[in-house]
Amino acid sequence: MAGTALLGRLTWLVAEVTETVTETPRVRTLILDVDGWPGHRAGQHVDVRLTAEDGYQAERSYSLASAPEDPPALTVERLDDGEVSPYLVDEVVPGDRFELRGPVGGYFVWDADALPEPLLLVAGGSGVVPLMAMLRHRAAAGSTVPAKLLYSSRTYEEVIYREELERLDGRGDGLEIVHTLTRAQPPGWTGHAGRVDVDLLREVSFPARRAPRVFVCGPTSFVEAVAEGLVSLGHRPGRIRTERFGGT
Amino acid sequence: MTHLDGNAIAGVLEQLFGRDLTLASSRCTGCGAMREVADIHVYRSAGIVARCPDCDTVLFRIVEARDRMWLDFRGFSSLQVRS
Amino acid sequence: MPFDPAFRFNAACKTHTVGIISRGFRGRGRGDDSGRLPPGQYATDDFPVLSAGPTPHTPLDEWTFTIEGGAEPVRWTWDEFRTLPTETVTKDIHCVTKWSKFDTDWEGVSVDALLESVDHDRAYAVAFCDGGYTTNLPVEDLTGGKAWVAFAYDGEPLEPEHGGPARLLVPHLYFWKSAKWVRGLSLRDEDEPGFWETNGYHNYGDPWREQRYWGD
Numbered sequence: 258m259a260g261t262a263l264l265g266r267l268t269w270l271v272a273e274v275t276e277t278v279t280e281t282p283r284v285r286t287l288i289l290d291v292d293g294w295p296g297h298r299a300g301q302h303v304d305v306r307l308t309a310e311d312g313y314q315a316e317r318s319y320s321l322a323s324a325p326e327d328p329p330a331l332t333v334e335r336l337d338d339g340e341v342s343p344y345l346v347d348e349v350v351p352g353d354r355f356e357l358r359g360p361v362g363g364y365f366v367w368d369a370d371a372l373p374e375p376l377l378l379v380a381g382g383s384g385v386v387p388l389m390a391m392l393r394h395r396a397a398a399g400s401t402v403p404a405k406l407l408y409s410s411r412t413y414e415e416v417i418y419r420e421e422l423e424r425l426d427g428r429g430d431g432l433e434i435v436h437t438l439t440r441a442q443p444p445g446w447t448g449h450a451g452r453v454d455v456d457l458l459r460e461v462s463f464p465a466r467r468a469p470r471v472f473v474c475g476p477t478s479f480v481e482a483v484a485e486g487l488v489s490l491g492h493r494p495g496r497i498r499t500e501r502f503g504g505t
Numbered sequence: 506m507t508h509l510d511g512n513a514i515a516g517v518l519e520q521l522f523g524r525d526l527t528l529a530s531s532r533c534t535g536c537g538a539m540r541e542v543a544d545i546h547v548y549r550s551a552g553i554v555a556r557c558p559d560c561d562t563v564l565f566r567i568v569e570a571r572d573r574m575w576l577d578f579r580g581f582s583s584l585q586v587r588s
Numbered sequence: 589m590p591f592d593p594a595f596r597f598n599a600a601c602k603t604h605t606v607g608i609i610s611r612g613f614r615g616r617g618r619g620d621d622s623g624r625l626p627p628g629q630y631a632t633d634d635f636p637v638l639s640a641g642p643t644p645h646t647p648l649d650e651w652t653f654t655i656e657g658g659a660e661p662v663r664w665t666w667d668e669f670r671t672l673p674t675e676t677v678t679k680d681i682h683c684v685t686k687w688s689k690f691d692t693d694w695e696g697v698s699v700d701a702l703l704e705s706v707d708h709d710r711a712y713a714v715a716f717c718d719g720g721y722t723t724n725l726p727v728e729d730l731t732g733g734k735a736w737v738a739f740a741y742d743g744e745p746l747e748p749e750h751g752g753p754a755r756l757l758v759p760h761l762y763f764w765k766s767a768k769w770v771r772g773l774s775l776r777d778e779d780e781p782g783f784w785e786t787n788g789y790h791n792y793g794d795p796w797r798e799q800r801y802w803g804d
């Protein structure tokens with residue numbers, strides 16, 4: 258429809274997988290080549306639509322993991338009883354194609370040059386994905402805005418982007434990364450153990466008086482607990498942006 | 506199954522309205538609360554059901570069939586977008 | 589080109605095309621050739637939870653079931669409701685989002701048993717629920733051993749996320765008619781479309797005739 262193209266309306270685009278990266282035993286990154294990709298902002302997501310041979314369709318949202326400076330990439334965690342995530346994590350090979358709609362959302366977004374306030378990122382599990390896009394963007398843009406990532410994973414092996422996070426942490430550009438492991442800690446673990454609670458938030462987050470921009474992402478229950486904790490520490494609800502991934 | 510954020514349905518809203526709606530301010534007919542669309546509660550069932558986080562009033566419903574869509578925005582008394 | 593909202597709206601409503609095939613994607617369900625699968629449905633062993641709102645948690649001592657629209661409204665408390673005769677049934681259920689689940693086991697009170705106490709000659713009913721959900725059905729489809737107010741699934745009390753303490757069970761229609769957290773029936777002379785029926789979903793919802801949406 259030529260007329261609708263004139264209006265710049267959002268439509269479904271075809272994505273081709275160019276490369277896959279195994280991040281953890283349950284998590285894989287798909288690097289995409291998308292015809293007509295308009296570019297994205299750090300923190301945005303896309304809707305992915307899969308179509309089976311008999312026409313059956315399933316649609317899910319996935320955050321963009323890459324910096325806006327790089328080609329679009331998704332990082333997907335496999336839920337064993339899931340419909341879409343096992344396909345994206347275990348089945349897809351380079352050359353495979355699916356549809357996506359996006360990038361979308363102007364709310365859960367961080368632009369390096371627009372926001373001078375400190376950046377506080379709190380991630381649970383695969384909730385790190387859009388926050389990683391922000392950190393990659395921050396590094397690519399050479400930003401020195403003070404930033405912290407508090408990242409909760411079940412075990413050491415399940416920390417997504419572990420090595421890249423170490424490298425980012427070591428750049429000395431004002432980023433600090435704090436891990437907590439909720440289920441098991443390896444021998445000699447010096448990070449935190451247990452869930453993110455108010456005490457841990459108080460210890461590692463910027464104080465509310467510095468008015469940080471806060472982005473919280475992960476399973477719904479994680480996001481709720483963290484957002485409540487931050488409000489109880491005096492952070493203004495309007496400064497806390499949340500992205501619930503679903504689940505309980 | 507609990508709710509998602511309004512941001513999670515940015516895609517279908519943008520496809521419908523031709524612009525990002527997540528930062529639009531909405532007013533709830535139930536309690537009058539003003540909220541950004543990104544901030545409202547979204548349930549996905551036979552269709553999308555968006556509810557007011559303060560009073561659970563249904564703000565809008567979207568049902569998608571393959572070749573048609575149905576919209577009911579009865580719970581918004583006002584929607585402010587940037588012009 | 590001048591901005592024409594109507595034009596844009598129409599354009600937006602015609603965008604759902606059949607997508608490109610994703611190699612090897614099958615979806616959750618499986619086909620089945622035993623004749624038990626209505627058109628367009630897939631069989632699954634999961635019991636996906638779909639909900640249009642927060643899960644209510646009504647304590648049993650506050651729970652009642654009411655039938656309105658007869659000569660007198662009739663109301664049962666939980667304890668009274670649980671003294672009514674119960675039935676155990678095994679049924680296939682069909683969700684409009686395309687999954688079907690075979691041989692689900694339920695225990696409940698048949699709507700026939702409930703309506704025995706109600707003096708009425710109405711043709712239509714609206715089921716109403718905690719949380720405000722409603723769905724409409726012809727009384728004919730609620731009677732004659734076709735519908736129950738179910739309080740147990742698979743031998744266990746019905747979990748809140750699946751509609752407990754009690755949900756309507758009308759297995760011959762799409763499952764959105766089997767309203768979760770049901771609190772009563774409102775009988776009437778005129779049909780009155782419910783929550784989904786007023787916004788796209790079929791007024792009757794027979795899975796065997798694939799009555800998913802308006803006009804199907």
Ligand SMILES: Cc1cc2nc3c(=O)[nH]c(=O)nc-3n(C[C@H](O)[C@H](O)[C@H](O)COP(=O)(O)OP(=O)(O)OC[C@H]3O[C@@H](n4cnc5c(N)ncnc54)[C@H](O)[C@@H]3O)c2cc1C
Binds near residue numbers: 335
């Ligand atoms: C805005 C947005 C961005 C997202 N970004 C990402 C991302 O970058 N990476 C990613 O891996 N996922 C992301 N998700 C989650 C993703 O959309 C899917 O929900 C997830 O992949 C599960 O889909 P599925 O088809 O495999 O499981 P389903 O078949 O939908 O569900 C299977 C079971 O898992 C439960 N479940 C559903 N979602 C979750 C969840 N997130 N956590 C735990 N249990 C769940 C369901 O209740 C069900 O019991 C995002 C979600 C949203 C709303």
Ligand SMILES: [Zn+2]
Binds near residue numbers: 533
């Ligand atoms: Zn309200």
